[in-house]
Structure formats: structure tokens, C-alpha cells
Amino acid sequence: MMASMNxxxxxxxxxxxxxxxxxxxxxxxEVWEGVQHMAPQPTYDHQGxxxxxxxxxxxxxxxxxxxxxxxxxxxxxxxxxSDYRVPDVMVVDPAHAxxxxxEGRAELVVEILSPGDESRxxxxxxxxxQRAVAGLRARARDRRGAEAAHKxxxxxxxxxxxx
Numbered sequence: 001m002m003a004s005m006n007x008x009x010x011x012x013x014x015x016x017x018x019x020x021x022x023x024x025x026x027x028x029x030e031v032w033e034g035v036q037h038m039a040p041q042p043t044y045d046h047q048g049x050x051x052x053x054x055x056x057x058x059x060x061x062x063x064x065x066x067x068x069x070x071x072x073x074x075x076x077x078x079x080x081x082s083d084y085r086v087p088d089v090m091v092v093d094p095a096h097a098x099x100x101x102x103e104g105r106a107e108l109v110v111e112i113l114s115p116g117d118e119s120r121x122x123x124x125x126x127x128x129x130q131r132a133v134a135g136l137r138a139r140a141r142d143r144r145g146a147e148a149a150h151k152x153x154x155x156x157x158x159x160x161x162x163x
Contacts (some may be wrong), residue, residue: 068107
């Protein structure tokens with residue numbers, strides 16, 4: 001098994017970016033304040049947790065007229081294409097939906113925390129405008145855990161706690 005590492009491509013050539021897009025390699029990419037982040041493909045357990053969560057949430061949010069979305073972009077409404085994240089699962093009021101994803105706000109944002117990923121670093125972005133943020137830890141099947149992040153008063157950073 002390879003150790004995880006971060007890599008930075010400074011001004012990648014246009015052919016590289018285009019080729020990644022043609023091959024679907026940009027499916028999980030995000031742009032954080034103008035910097036492209038190339039996220040790794042989710043693991044089997046990661047996808048399993050997300051799928052089970054979607055199945056659980058759909059009947060619960062339908063009665064409110066909300067939608068559940070998986071791997072959909074969430075945009076900062078002031079910065080658009082230069083600042084967005086792709087949470088694993090979102091509960092969305094359709095009033096905030098657009099063709100490209102969700103504009104500015106979701107009712108619930110869930111990040112499944114996999115070893116070596118940047119999920120925790122995304123929480124402040126979500127906390128600025130979301131009602132609720134949750135992180136679910138993807139581990140070996142018998143050691144799953146969950147953390148909930150809540151905004152605290154005027155603080156704009158979520159506080160994680162084990163649940």
C-alpha cells in the first residue's frame with residue numbers, strides 16, 4: 001500500500017488539465033480560493049458509508065421538500081467557479097440548487113473522513129454558511145465512528161466532537 005501524500009502542480013499545462021477532464025479524472029476536483037485541489041478517488045468503504053447515508057436521509061428530508069445529493073459541488077455565491085467544495089452528501093433546499101450544483105447553502109453537509117484526505121480542512125468553508133456540518137470517519141468496517149461539527153455562537157469554525 002502506498003503512503004498518501006499531497007502534490008502541488010504549479011500552472012499545469014493545458015493539455016494535462018484537458019486530458020484529465022476527458023478521462024473523468026477531474027470528477028472529484030475542487031477549487032479552494034482559486035487553487036485547484038485534485039482529490040483522490042473515494043475508497044470502497046467511503047462509498048459504502050455515503051450510499052447508506054443517502055438511503056437513510058432521502059425519506060427523512062422529502063417531507064420538507066428538500067433533496068439529498070451525493071458528490072455535488074457547493075459554490076461560494078460570491079466567488080463561483082473560483083471557490084467551491086464537493087462534499088460527500090448534502091441535504092439541499094431546491095431554492096439553492098442550480099445546473100452546476102448548489103449555490104451558497106445546504107441544510108446539511110457531510111464529509112466522510114478517509115485517511116489522508118482534506119475533509120477536515122473543508123469544514124471552515126462549510127461552517128460559514130451551512131446550517132449543519134457532519135464528518136463521518138471511513139475506517140475498517142468494524143471501527144467506524146462519526147464526528148459532528150457545530151457552529152459555536154459567532155465563531156466561524158466548526159467544533160468537532162465524537163458521536
